[in-house]
Amino acid sequence: MNASDNHNNETIISTKDLCVWYDDFQALIDVSMEIPEKSITALIGPSGCGKSTFLRTLNRMNDLIDCAKTTGNVYYRGQDIFQSSMEVSELRRHIGMVFQKPNPFPMSVYDNIAYGPRTHGIKSRAKLDDIVERSLRNAAIWEEVRDKLRQNALGLSGGQQQRLCIARALAVQPDVLLMDEPTSALDPISTTKIEELILQLKENYTIIIVTHNMQQALRISDGTAFFLLGDLIEYGSTDVIFSTPSDKRTEDYITGRFG
Amino acid sequence: MRSRFVRQLSRLNKELIEMGALCELAIKTVSEALTNRDFELAETLYAIDEEIDQKERDIEALSLKLLLRQQPVAGDLRQISAALKMITDLERIGDQAEDIAEIIVHLTDKDDDLESELSGMANATMKMVTDSVDAYVKRDPELARAVMAADDVVDNYFSNIKKDLIDAIASDPESGEYALDILMIAKYYERIGDHAVNVAEWVVFSITGIHRTTEYEESMSE
Numbered sequence: 001m002n003a004s005d006n007h008n009n010e011t012i013i014s015t016k017d018l019c020v021w022y023d024d025f026q027a028l029i030d031v032s033m034e035i036p037e038k039s040i041t042a043l044i045g046p047s048g049c050g051k052s053t054f055l056r057t058l059n060r061m062n063d064l065i066d067c068a069k070t071t072g073n074v075y076y077r078g079q080d081i082f083q084s085s086m087e088v089s090e091l092r093r094h095i096g097m098v099f100q101k102p103n104p105f106p107m108s109v110y111d112n113i114a115y116g117p118r119t120h121g122i123k124s125r126a127k128l129d130d131i132v133e134r135s136l137r138n139a140a141i142w143e144e145v146r147d148k149l150r151q152n153a154l155g156l157s158g159g160q161q162q163r164l165c166i167a168r169a170l171a172v173q174p175d176v177l178l179m180d181e182p183t184s185a186l187d188p189i190s191t192t193k194i195e196e197l198i199l200q201l202k203e204n205y206t207i208i209i210v211t212h213n214m215q216q217a218l219r220i221s222d223g224t225a226f227f228l229l230g231d232l233i234e235y236g237s238t239d240v241i242f243s244t245p246s247d248k249r250t251e252d253y254i255t256g257r258f259g
Numbered sequence: 260m261r262s263r264f265v266r267q268l269s270r271l272n273k274e275l276i277e278m279g280a281l282c283e284l285a286i287k288t289v290s291e292a293l294t295n296r297d298f299e300l301a302e303t304l305y306a307i308d309e310e311i312d313q314k315e316r317d318i319e320a321l322s323l324k325l326l327l328r329q330q331p332v333a334g335d336l337r338q339i340s341a342a343l344k345m346i347t348d349l350e351r352i353g354d355q356a357e358d359i360a361e362i363i364v365h366l367t368d369k370d371d372d373l374e375s376e377l378s379g380m381a382n383a384t385m386k387m388v389t390d391s392v393d394a395y396v397k398r399d400p401e402l403a404r405a406v407m408a409a410d411d412v413v414d415n416y417f418s419n420i421k422k423d424l425i426d427a428i429a430s431d432p433e434s435g436e437y438a439l440d441i442l443m444i445a446k447y448y449e450r451i452g453d454h455a456v457n458v459a460e461w462v463v464f465s466i467t468g469i470h471r472t473t474e475y476e477e478s479m480s481e
Contacts, residue, residue, distance in 0.1 A: 215330055242332045244468030251333045256261050 001033055001225075001235040012037035012176060012206050013058060013095075018072035020053050020062065027053045029230040030072070035223075037175075040198060040207045042221035042238065044214065046253065049227040051210050055178050058208065059095035060088050076176075093120065096169035100181040102161030104153035104168070109136075109145050112153045112164060116172040131171055139167035140197045159190025163197065170201075177201065179209040183216065195220050214254055218242055226250045264329050271321055271342055272396060278314040278349050279392030281307060283385055285356035286451065290381035293363050293444070294374065304360035311353035315346045334465075341465035345395065348454040348461075352388060355447045355454075362444055368437035373423055377445060380416035384448045387413065387455035395462045406459035407471070413452035420445045 013035040020028040028050045035041050043051040053062065060081060062068045074081045081091055093116075105112050113132040122128060132149070136142040141163040145156070153164055162182060169177055179198070183191040198207055198220055211217050217224055218238060225235040226247075234241060234250045245251045252258055285307045292301035322343045325331065331339055387406050394403035424438045464470040 214332065218332070243336065245333055254332050255335050256264070 001232060009036035009038050011035065012077060013208075014075045015054075015057075016073040016075070018054070018057065018074060019070065020050075020057055021069045022065065023067045027230050028057070031227075031230075031232045033225060033232055033235055035206065035208060037206045038202060038204070039222040040202055040209065040220050041223045041225065042217035043208065043210045043225050043227060044212075044217055044253070045227035045233075046258070047212075048229075050230040051225075051227045052180055054227065055097075055180055055208060055210050058176075058178060059092050059097060061092075061097065063088065093172045094174055095176040095178060096172065096174035097178045098162070098165050098169055098180070098182050101185050102158055102165050104156070104161050104164050106152065106154055108150050109153045109156070109164060110149040112168050113171045116168060120172060135167040135171040136164075138170050138201070139163045140193065140200070141167060157190070159186050159193060162186060162190065162194060166194075166197065166201075170205075174205065176206045176208065179207065181210055181212060184212065191216075214242075226253060228253070264325075264331075264335075267321070267325055267329075268335070268338065271318065271325065271339070274314060274318045274321065275342055275345065276392060276396055278311060278318065278346060279388065279395075281311045281314060282349050282352045282356075282388050282392075285311065285353050286381060286385045286388065289356045289359045289363070290378060290385070292360065293366075293381075294378055296363070296366065296369070298364050301360040301363045304357045308353045308357040311350060315350040318342060318346045337465045337468060341395075341461040344461045345458045348457040349392075352451050352454050355451050359444050359447050362440050366437065366440055368434060370427065370434075370437070370441075373420065373427070373441055376416065376420055376423065377441065377448075380413060380420070380445060380448045383409065383413050383416060384451045384455065387452050388458075391455045391458040391462060394459060395465070398466050400463050400466045403459040403462040403466075407456050410452050410456050413449055417445050417449040 011034045018031040056062045224238045224241040234247045391406045
């Protein structure tokens, strides 16, 4: 499935017959989906529908779960990410992730951002300074923390911490950002800031976001994919999914008849 | 979680049915008042129209509250937005029935042939209004499409009456004022039919997500 009726950007990530099992439990069933670049794609569905599993598979975070087994294909810019030649840390540099709960490292604001670039071998102080400022600016938090770069990041507010985590993900210059309910732990003002930020980031990045907030999916996403019990039920432009969904199960879910 | 919302949606439906019934009553009353030259009955139209206006305001307030509080999507959103559009047309139907009542009070002459034609026209438009509201309540797009088709019947009545009136004026120039009054009444009925068609179009939209105007535009752009 694809959401190409919404925009004509090239496909950056595609999956083909993707299945994921946790031991005997099949969490994803033959999911085939094409995600256009520089767009925001929302993944929706009730808890346990497979949307987070799908998200985690895209940068092989699921490798970290022992009992997880995957079949089918995931292509990032045409390259199969499960091929042995694929360097996982390199893949995750291109496809970054932001989690539900802000999870800054227990170190200074500066070191949080510099952590990734340092592990990728950047040592020059001037270069790191530059990356830290640019990343914080891109995450719309520079003005708030420019005088606190040496302070522990855990002292920031929840909303600031989440933008810091987005800045940290941006520091390694990724292509794609995976976001797993990035605002579910935040107050409305912080949520608005993150949503505005996500819309700005679309200029340069591809964003795939899991959300339980239908209004959030409506406000920010270009395409919406509805998952149910491991199946991709419907995928299309957000306007169409939320006004005239073609599958009754989609309609029942988004109108709150179940889930 | 949805049960409260479902209750509010059925209240919205109930209010719409009542508004539709008031519109039917308005047409029926004005048609009867015309046939029997019953001026007192014609006067009751003001009160009926007042009730229709009040219903419009109630339904509008309820719809806006539902939009604000429930932030509906998909079929729910279409149902509520269709209701908001439909009440504008239903309210106009009430106004036009009242406009007819105003003319009745000044009528002097009476031509039985012409007025039986006019009474047939009134029945045809009343059926359109009834069916359009019924289609909404029963969620029946076929019935709504039948209303759109029935507009031709009402339009035919109008052109026939117009022809008869031209003949009447030609044979008796003195009857000009009466003829013009009848033409106005026929025109109001014809407009009521158009409003019923609008209601029917929103009914189809609320069920299918496709409005006739977009269907038309899409077929033009192909």
